[in-house]
Amino acid sequence: MTEALDELARLAGRYRAFAAxxxxxxxxxxxxxxxxxxxSAAVLRFLLDLPAPRRQPNLLLGAATLIAGRPPDIASLTGMIANRANELRATMLQRTTQTNEPARCAVLLPLLAALPQPLALVEVGASAGLCLLPDRYGYDWGEKRIAPGDPAAPMFRCAVTGSAPLPTALPRVVWRAGLDLNPLDVASDEDTAWLEALIWPEQEERRRNLRAALAVARRDPPRVVRGDLLHDxxxxxxxxxxxATLVVFHTAVLAYVSPPEARRRFxxxxxxxxxxxxxxxxxxVFPDIAARTSQPAPHWRFxxxxxxxxxxxxxxxxxxxEWFASGD
Ligand SMILES: C[S@@+](CC[C@H](N)C(=O)[O-])C[C@H]1O[C@@H](n2cnc3c(N)ncnc32)[C@H](O)[C@@H]1O
Structure with missing residues (x-):
């Protein structure tokens, strides 16, 4: 009994920490x-019935959104738990948080463009593979812009500080492939609806850009192979x-790989x-690399x-x- 109450309190703390x-x-x-x-005791009890890795805020909020649209308030969420608990549970067991954010290409591009061309890209933890298409999007870094070849492709805005080597041309990619435990399919309505449900409210630009990137990807889908980055x-x-210059890259993936020894093996x-x-x-994720920077990590940065x-x-x-000065 006390153990269950402790678990309930821990879970409440996790949601409070997520909010803050x-x-x-x-x-x-x-x-x-x-x-x-x-x-909310009703929501916390519902979550406690799920396996521990399936109690994440982003998974609950995404699943509720997928089923009935964004819950406007707590009453609608408790209503869903009263009336559609099985559906919500099934979605939270079937899906994982696989947010695919193509705008991350805006921070990868200076590194990719500086390498000897052409490139062969391997992305581990690729989700639907939208970050495998850095040469098909446009970029606006403020002082420099690269227009996309296709006017319907998204243009990612990225605020730059420091002397980042911003490129003037897109990299030349001659080969690309992704690896994911559960590849999402850019041609599947269910998968793309899940990607949209994972975008937070108020983030209209991200939603628009995701739709545009999916449209670009559907014309010539990136290959994403099912597999584990530790073995495959x-x-x-x-x-x-x-x-070609082979590049292995990953964004927002290695936090899911544990223990640290497994990350080291990768x-x-x-x-x-x-x-x-x-x-x-x-x-x-890689504290030894972070230790080589001269500044402590600002809040909520990669x-x-x-x-x-x-x-x-x-x-x-x-x-x-936020580009480091050389010597950082
Ligand atoms: C948060 S998503 C990030 C997707 C993409 N990299 C991006 O930045 O938009 C993390 C992805 O990593 C995948 N993943 C987690 N562990 C993995 C592993 N051991 N091997 C392959 N993929 C993995 C998940 O399935 C998920 O699609």
């Missing part, structure tokens, strides 16, 4: 709703053409290959690095690039 650390200042709607969830990377890298595999390794992850060398703090959705 992640939603506050970003999504007033989710900030309020997750605070209310933390006070080497055969995929071996397929890349020898004359890095060893990449570093033992001919590939250039680009990582764009929360700083705690750390961009190439071959283990820190290059910049980045907005987690590709919305900013």
């Amino acid at each position: 650390d992640e939603a506050h200042g970003v999504s007033p709607h989710y900030d309020r709703l997750t605070q209310e969830i933390a006070e 990377l080497a055969p995929l890298m071996a397929e890349a053409p020898a004359e 890095v060893e595999t990449v570093r033992a290959s001919r590939a250039v390794w680009i990582s764009n992850e929360a700083p705690r 750390l961009l690095s190439v071959d283990g060398e820190p290059k910049a703090w980045t907005g987690p959705h590709g919305q900013s690039l």
